[in-house]
Amino acid sequence: MQKPILELTQLGMRYPVATGEFIALKDVNLVVEKGEFISLIGHSGCGKSTVLDLIAGLQMPTDGGVLVSNKEVSGPGPDRAVVFQHHALLPWLTVYENVELALKQVAIHQKKRLSKSELEQQVMHYLALVQMTHASSKKPDEISGGMKQRVGIARALAMQPNVLLMDEPFGALDALTRAHLQDALMAIQAELKNTIIMITHDVDEAVLLSDRIVMMSNGPAATIGEILTVDLPRPRDRVVLANNERYQHVRQQVLQFLYEKHTKVEPLHQPAAKEVA
Ligand SMILES: Nc1ncnc2c1ncn2[C@@H]1O[C@H](COP(=O)(O)OP(=O)(O)O)[C@@H](O)[C@H]1O
Ligand SMILES: [Mg+2]
Known part of the structure; x- marks a missing residue:
């Protein structure tokens, strides 16, 4: 079992x-x-x-x-990743960078090194899961509430x-x-x-x-x-x-x-x- x-x-x-x-x-x-x-x-x-x-x-x-x-x-x-009712995205980072940061933090925690292309491929993978690749270069205050929650979910999922x-x-x-x-x-x-x-x-x-x-x-x-x-x-x-x-x-x-x-x-x-x- x-x-x-x-x-x-x-x-x-x-x-x-x-x-x-x-x-x-x-x-x-x-x-x-x-x-x-x-x-x-x-x-x-x-x-x-x-x-x-x-x-x-x-x-x-x-x-x-x-x-x-x-x-x-x-x-x-x-x-244990958490998604709250109100997003907790970093406002000075783009959608892409918010997800990238989570991936980098997990890599540090797992003592893994991700190449630039691996990192990019993974960020885009998680953004694609929540259908947000089109807004990857936007800042949180440039997207709707629903989109922010999507990015929050992508970021949480990126932590696997x-x-x-x-x-x-x-x-x-x-x-x-x-x-x-x-x-x-x-x-x-x-x-x-x-x-x-x-x-x-x-x-x-x-x-x-x-x-x-x-x-x-x-x-x-x-x-x-x-x-x-x-x-x-x-x-x-x-x-x-x-x-x-x-x-x-x-x-x-x-x-x-x-x-x-x-x-x-x-x-x-x-x-x-x-x-x-
Ligand atoms: N730091 C705290 N000090 C005292 N009481 C608290 C504290 N945090 C939460 N509570 C109380 O614990 C109970 C449960 O709160 P909470 O878990 O936020 O409820 P829910 O999420 O179901 O609305 C509430 O009565 C709340 O007032
Ligand atoms: Mg509550």
């Missing part, structure tokens, strides 16, 4: 607050196999971004741990991460652009077989893209409530699926979890913490 690519074991996160301690996450357990597409869904503030940050190594857990390829996560690393982490990557985009990028991401995943953990608020996005949907209960002490397997064949087509019974059934189950079993109740006392959407 192949070792799972990602294991969260009794993962917990407690934050010190004025009144003592705020338990954001408690006893989160999840095993992800290589090549799986997992969506993390739950109400705002339940702890989705915290889970992703802990996998990324951007924060360290107060309880439990994260294994990536059987190695304990102790900080950020190129084996074991796990690609995405925190509401399409959340700030209009519906049409979002649909295009969802299709692009499905096509890329079909080709590269990436392992992806994606946070989303969008039920249809979760059902369309995922192999499994991990549904989180509300905090404090949020945890995984239920996990749904989306056994719809691939490639998936949103138009065809709209009338598919199985699709509708899975969608219904997510909605029930979110709006019947775990309705968002505003706490009487907000924790003295930053409000995170």
Whole structure:
């Protein structure tokens, strides 16, 4: 049996607050196999971004741990690339240079030397995956929001991460652009077989893209409530699926979890913490 690519074991996160301690996450357990597409869904503030940050190594857990390829996560690393809702491209570099920089950083990390032509071939390969070769010489402020997210995805893919982490990557985009990028991401995943953990608020996005949907209960002490397997064949087509019974059934189950079993109740006392959407 192949070792799972990602294991969260009794993962917990407690934050010190004025009144003592705020338990954001408690006893989160999840095993992800290589090549799986997992969506993390739950109400705002339940702890989705915290889970992703802990996998990324951007924060360290107060309880439990994260294994990536059987190695304990102790900080950020190129084996776990992150795509955020708002792009994090370097504004003074071109689209080409932003992807090139990621490739150079990974090469340094892996102690590899890439020739100029190898580098160029790879940058163009990743830009082609997200259909952005035409804008390679543009700066981030010269392209649209959707295009910036494409470049962010190209840059993340260029790192050839074991796990690609995405925190509401399409959340700030209009519906049409979002649909295009969802299709692009499905096509890329079909080709590269990436392992992806994606946070989303969008039920249809979760059902369309995922192999499994991990549904989180509300905090404090949020945890995984239920996990749904989306056994719809691939490639998936949103138009065809709209009338598919199985699709509708899975969608219904997510909605029930979110709006019947775990309705968002505003706490009487907000924790003295930053409000995170
Ligand atoms: N640094 C922090 N200190 C205290 N509380 C925090 C901190 N970061 C996040 N939280 C709290 O943890 C909970 C989960 O936040 P987050 O993971 O951002 O939720 P989500 O991404 O699901 O919207 C929220 O109640 C938030 O206020
Ligand atoms: Mg969040």
